[in-house]
Amino acid sequence: MKRISLLGATGSIGTQTLEVIREHPEEFELSAITFGSNLEAGREAIKEFKPKFVSVKEKEDYIRLKDEFSGEAISFSYGEEGNIEAAVYTESDVTVNALLGSIGLVPTLKAIESKKTVALANKETLVTAGHIVTEAARKNGTALLPVDSEHSAIFQCLQGENLSDVTRLILTASGGSFRERSREELKGVTVEEALNHPNWSMGAKITIDSATMMNKGLEVIEAFWLFGIPYSNIDVLLHKESIIHSMVEFEDGSVKAQLGTPDMKVPIQYALTHPSRLPLQNTKRLNLWDHGKLHFEKPDFARFKCLHFAYESGKMGGTMPTVLNAANEEAVAQFLAGRIEFLDIEDRIERTLEAHSLIGNPDLEAIQHADQEARAFVRSLLN
Ligand SMILES: NC(=O)C1=CN([C@@H]2O[C@H](COP(=O)(O)OP(=O)(O)OC[C@H]3O[C@@H](n4cnc5c(N)ncnc54)[C@H](OP(=O)(O)O)[C@@H]3O)[C@@H](O)[C@H]2O)C=CC1
Numbered sequence: 001m002k003r004i005s006l007l008g009a010t011g012s013i014g015t016q017t018l019e020v021i022r023e024h025p026e027e028f029e030l031s032a033i034t035f036g037s038n039l040e041a042g043r044e045a046i047k048e049f050k051p052k053f054v055s056v057k058e059k060e061d062y063i064r065l066k067d068e069f070s071g072e073a074i075s076f077s078y079g080e081e082g083n084i085e086a087a088v089y090t091e092s093d094v095t096v097n098a099l100l101g102s103i104g105l106v107p108t109l110k111a112i113e114s115k116k117t118v119a120l121a122n123k124e125t126l127v128t129a130g131h132i133v134t135e136a137a138r139k140n141g142t143a144l145l146p147v148d149s150e151h152s153a154i155f156q157c158l159q160g161e162n163l164s165d166v167t168r169l170i171l172t173a174s175g176g177s178f179r180e181r182s183r184e185e186l187k188g189v190t191v192e193e194a195l196n197h198p199n200w201s202m203g204a205k206i207t208i209d210s211a212t213m214m215n216k217g218l219e220v221i222e223a224f225w226l227f228g229i230p231y232s233n234i235d236v237l238l239h240k241e242s243i244i245h246s247m248v249e250f251e252d253g254s255v256k257a258q259l260g261t262p263d264m265k266v267p268i269q270y271a272l273t274h275p276s277r278l279p280l281q282n283t284k285r286l287n288l289w290d291h292g293k294l295h296f297e298k299p300d301f302a303r304f305k306c307l308h309f310a311y312e313s314g315k316m317g318g319t320m321p322t323v324l325n326a327a328n329e330e331a332v333a334q335f336l337a338g339r340i341e342f343l344d345i346e347d348r349i350e351r352t353l354e355a356h357s358l359i360g361n362p363d364l365e366a367i368q369h370a371d372q373e374a375r376a377f378v379r380s381l382l383n
């Protein structure tokens, strides 16, 4: 029985993780959960899975839930401390980080320091402090398992292979909600249009990131840290069907790919079961004859500048990816709140990167300061 701590249990990845646990009660037990403010979904998860530990974002919700479940053998907590308590929960073997944004960084580090296996969906953790996270995992001898579909695809392709034989990683990209639009047609697009992802049903923030192609930029940096392949050998390939979830090229020219219908339960479950697999009854099976042909093209760095910003920030290193991520989180939140236009997202990121003085080999404190400073700068640009 694998005991799981699930951070972000009420979100898109969190609820799909619950579906995987529900399908295999003989394999998985949910020991601890955290979530933000969706109390209804949180209550349902508590009633169904009976975790021993529950943390919620706000203190008043913590008081409310603690009272509601006073008759149950459940410990409650709240806030960032609660995320950390869940991440290191003694009666868990694996910590699934399905939190959104760089708030996932410290819980990830604490889980690693507690020798937990970390199944990481929270890509912002690696973008903002990849050097610290990967060094901590190496020092503690703990596994950092990718949940992100492209990185899971690469991870699956690498089973039985030597990383030293890899010459290229090829991250596929759907192109997002605006893949057919010209630069001119990106002006004045609405939040609703941006949230209309062609292939995946995801949380709001990542869906906007997909539309700006910042998601793929974050994934390039995530791949750099997970697999140690130079940026010059990490390619992005537009593939509008999202059937090939990514590919690995080896020194002999051979290329391996992982395919499947777009369903996040597959990478989530594989992170929990690898190197073995378990059945997934409700996942639609891929029949390529249904598609006839698949499409591929090079990314358009001029039309979607965020991908370029991510590559450049990643190559510069230090606090630049931290600033890229924080500025993006703040700008996307402003766009979702209707306070700025879609193309203002890349504008805010560019201006924040230009204003930042890079700090090389930053420690956690410098990372957290750069994160906060970038967010404040983006807020200062609001007219
Ligand atoms: N969705 C997807 O298909 C994919 C997502 N990812 C990555 O996975 C991560 C999660 O994405 P996604 O599931 O879409 O995001 P969602 O916004 O759907 O879910 C985020 C989760 O985090 C919780 N949360 C937010 N703030 C806090 C907090 N301060 N304390 C505790 N919990 C908090 C939310 O709680 P609540 O809702 O209750 O407020 C929710 O459960 C992201 O890093 C994303 O990039 C990667 C690949 C695919």
Ligand SMILES: CC(=O)[C@@H](O)[C@H](O)COP(=O)(O)O
Pocket (backbone or CB within 6 Å): 148, 149, 150, 172, 173, 174, 175, 176, 200, 206, 209, 210, 211, 215, 216, 264
């Ligand atoms: C499902 C998943 O892993 C997301 O990151 C998805 O890949 C977003 O798709 P694009 O960024 O390719 O549009």
Ligand SMILES: [Mn+2]
Pocket (backbone or CB within 6 Å): 148, 149, 150, 219
């Ligand atoms: Mn992805």
